[in-house]
Amino acid sequence: MSDKFTPGPFAWPHLDETAANELWTELIEWVAWLRERYALREIRPCWFHHGSMVEELTAAMSAWKATYARTKDTHYSTGPAYWHQQVLAPMLGRFRTSAEFETCTGARCDYQEKPRPVLDDLAEFIAADIANRSTFGSRSGPDAPKPASVDVATMMGYIDQGEAEPEDPADEFSPVRWEGRRWEISDDTGDYHPVD
Known part of the structure; x- marks a missing residue:
């Protein structure tokens, strides 16, 4: 935007x-x-x-x-x-x-606006969301920032567009070559991470 x-x-x-x-x-x-x-x-x-x-x-x-x-x-x-x-x-x-x-009547209002608590993990969640987003749309070239991880749906999009290539097309969990690197799915996060 x-x-x-x-x-x-x-x-x-x-x-x-x-x-x-x-x-x-x-x-x-x-x-x-x-x-x-x-x-x-x-x-x-x-x-x-x-x-x-x-x-x-x-x-x-x-x-x-x-x-x-x-x-x-x-x-x-x-x-x-x-x-x-x-x-x-x-x-x-x-x-x-x-x-x-519920407590409001014609003559009385007991309502006091209270701030709603923010979940403890909100900052962590936002940081993870931002880290998982591709930055390649705005900057490209050799010095463009490289993501630390790519979610499965995004990587599948790259494969469908011919930008990434699975090592074994018959295996949906196969490592993928993308942006000159080898990417594998992490068992911990379920996202693709570079391994070389």
């Missing part, structure tokens, strides 16, 4: 004070209208305390505005029906069944 992410007006983590203030004002007004118009109990009065509810309502508002915006080409559209079926109904269903809102 070469395109740098440019956050839009609904990307809460990227908003500065001014943009956040504008979005809160817009969202509060829209949610008040939505709750009254549809007599919704699923959207709790304390909705703004719940980060997931804020994100979902922001997305629903964005979709609603895109659907109901006046365009010069469209007078009648299936967009409003689609919004009700594909945005509003599923969102309310999630609100109804979420354990996050």
Whole structure:
């Protein structure tokens, strides 16, 4: 991916004070209208305390505005029906069944957003994933970095494309010649590793 992410007006983590203030004002007004118009109990009065509810309502508002915006080409559209079926109904269903809102009542909200723990092996898992990826697409030539291992599916792709050659085509576990080296499947990892 070469395109740098440019956050839009609904990307809460990227908003500065001014943009956040504008979005809160817009969202509060829209949610008040939505709750009254549809007599919704699923959207709790304390909705703004719940980060997931804020994100979902922001997305629903964005979709609603895109659907109901006046365009010069469209007078009648299936967009409003689609919004009700594909945005509003599923969102309310999630609100109804979420354990996050069980303790919330009209007068009280005991919810406190807690950070979810990250699995202890996350950093190790990511490092292994990155190490197993081929870097040959972006750099090639004699000084291009060589991978420490190649997963079986990737090596099979190289064989199918004629870039790698098994020593014994009849044996699916046969060592493979690729990039001028001999590769064998490791019993420990199940990936191909260079042996010379």
